Amino acid sequence: MSSTTIQIISRNKYYNWLVKNLFSSWVNTILTVISLIFVYQVGSFFLNWAIFDADFRYNFQGELIIDRGFCSKNIMPGEYGACWAIIFARWNQFMYGLYPIEEAWRVNLIYALLPLAIIGILFDKIPFRRYFIYFTFIFPFLAYFMLYGGPGLSVVGTNKWGGLLVTLFLGVTGIGLAFPLSILLALGRRSKMPIIKSLCVVFIEFIRGVPLITLLFTANVMLPLFLPDGVNPDNLLRALVAVTLFQSAYMAEAIRGGLQAIPRGQVEAAQSLGLSYWQTTRKIVLPQALKIAIPPIVNTCIGLFKDTSLVLIIGLFDLLGIGRAALADMTWTKLYYEVYVFISLVFFIFCFGMSRYSLYLEKKLKTDNS
Amino acid sequence: MTKIKSLFISLVLTLGVSTAIAGSHGSTHDLVKERGKLMCGSNTGLAGFGAPNDAGVWEGIDVDVCRAVAAAVFGDASKVEYVPTTSKVRFTVLQSGEIDMLSRNTTWTLSRDVDLGLEFVGVNYYDGQGFMVNKSLGVSSAMELDGASVCIQVGTTTEMNLADFFKANGMSYESVPVETNSEADAAYTAGRCDVYTTDASGLYASRAGYPDPSAHVVLPEIVSKEPLGPAVRHGDSEWADIVRWSLNAMIIGEELGITSANVDEMKSSKNPEVLRLLGVDAGYGAMLGLSDDWAYNILSQVGNYSESFEKHIGPNTPINIQRGLNALYKDGGILYAPPFR
Secondary structure (H helix, E strand, C coil): CCHHHHHHHHHHHHHHHHHHHCCCCHHHHHHHHHHHHHHHHHHHHHHHHHHHCCECCECCCCCECCCHHHCHHHHCCCCCCCECHHHHHCHHHHHHECCCHHHHHHHHHHHHHHHHHHHHHHCCCCCCHHHHHHHHHHHHHHHHHHHHCECCECCCCHHHECEHHHHHHHHHHHHHHHHHHHHHHHHHHCCCCHHHHHHHHHHHHHHHHCCHHHHHHHHHHHHHHHCCCCCCCCHHHHHHHHHHHHHHHHHHHHHHHHHHCCCHHHHHHHHHCCCCHHHHHHHHHHHHHHHHHHHHHHHHHHHHHHHHHHHHHHCCCEHHHHHHHHHHCCCCCCCHHHHHHHHHHHHHHHHHHHHHHHHHHHHHHCCCCC | CHHHHHHHHHHHHHHHHHHHHHHCCCCHHHHHHHHCCEEEEEECCECCCEEECCCCCEECHHHHHHHHHHHHHHCCCCCEEEEEECCCCHHHHHHCCCCCEECCCCECCHHHHHCCCEEECCCCEEECEEEEEEHHHCCCCHHHCCCEEEEEECCCHHHHHHHHHHHHCCCCEEEEEECCHHHHHHHHHCCCCCEEEEEHHHHHHHHHCCCCHHHEEECCCCCCCEEECCEEECCCHHHHHHHHHHHHHHHHHHHCCCCCCCHHHHCCCCCHHHHHHCCCCCCHHHHHCCCCCHHHHHHHHCCCHHHHHHHHCCCCCCCCCCCHHHCEHHHCCCECCCCCC
């Protein structure tokens, strides 16, 4: 076959696909055209607003934008689009909150090491994986030391933390701590020991029965009142406790779904071979159950990552909270769209990443047994 | 669900507040000195009143009260840690002792003062519900608003005040209910209502953000009393005195014409009250358990009330609020501090 034939065939392939999927009937053709017009309109409007007509650091007169009065759109209303200068001016706050800027390298270091810390548990076919896993276990202590401070480093109280740092801290730590807890809860709920079983059921149902806001509020407001005077657990820590408990209850139910899908016969077979409960669980039940539970687990993780923004109700400056604080500053007020679009983009990047990873994992493990 | 939730929340609050009152003792002043910094409950961000700027430094007239107290206690206005609080957690955060004082545009009401176990030490901004309209309507008084459509946040005291005001004056209105303040703002700018009503300071702050602020006018009628001031925990009068007189020192400073710029010259003034305030005549600081130059530190580092007002919310700022009720009693307002003697 010559190369032209291949080209024709492949062109035909696309052509056939188009005809089959988009222009198969009059109705479909009209719908396709309308959709294309709609996509074009919305897309071009957004791109013009966000990129082509937008200010980044300088306005159309070439001046550095230092407050909203310098934004082109405020000088010539209707002519110009977004004014991203607020994001540049507040970049440090979006990334680190009110963390002292001369110490921000510590946060940057942790941001840079975070991928190395999780790569070992996300992928199994990487070289030196064992060392990456070791690092995963060292990382929380390293991160605590670097972020909070200790011998040799100045202490930065968590009330100074904010922005992406708080969002990632709550998201990653919350998910990380909730995972083992949720496995225990899920196993406990299916346990034959009545006390353990009822404790797990009560815990899961209670946590799932109240909204996260209520939990955050309870952790924030009630905890210090029941503790002796002067013992004030850290604000961020309180939020983390609430987030972890919340996430573990939801994840436990996802994992229980996986556990229930394992045929009873497998457990019986394992027992007849003389395996103990923990051996059966660890080697037979859990690997399969977790595989089945991947989509719902990732679902709850994505949900939790976004839910962390609720902490602004207790006065923590997460990514959303710091954005709202930026809008409250007279220098930048009313640049709502810019701030919210930017925050959405950051959340999207992380959530989309998680979702793609779950797809990759599903494909790799062929969960559907087909 | 909502009912159960609110029941739960009120239960939490009641429980929380009663345990806190039972459990709080020990002098706040000593605690603050020991800690080396003042924990001050601030807003999570309200233009002109309290918000972090681009460099992460807190600014605003509420923030200046915190700074004044730090200047009085430590002689250094920067020794403040700000704890951002939302309207939902502000009182419990104060009760639990996480913060030493709350300076966060909080209205002084009987139930808060008495039932919640707080102590309001004064008023640093007299607010009240006002109305904003587009200039093109040609309205100059709220009495001319008969039949207007009004953007109103549902379930707030603002809503009740609005109904009362129109009823009392025999007028009717059409309400355009919205959920949040920013939503009301958006609805008003989109022309979905003729009138936008909320606290006057909020109206000014919203107006400052419009493309053409001069096209909107805040009507002179103020239909409710919203005295905003700093609060401390009930039951520690020494600490309440320190916060109260830190605020008063700023007001008296304005009365006596002492500014951050001339405070050093004023030390050689002939006016005995100035000399008492600036600690040249010794003895007044000791009564509060402070050094004699405590008020000098406030005025030199934070400035007097007028300086703070002009810097953050006055006519030369984008918020553009006239002094109005917040002018000194001598200048036609109701701002008044007891004598310094």
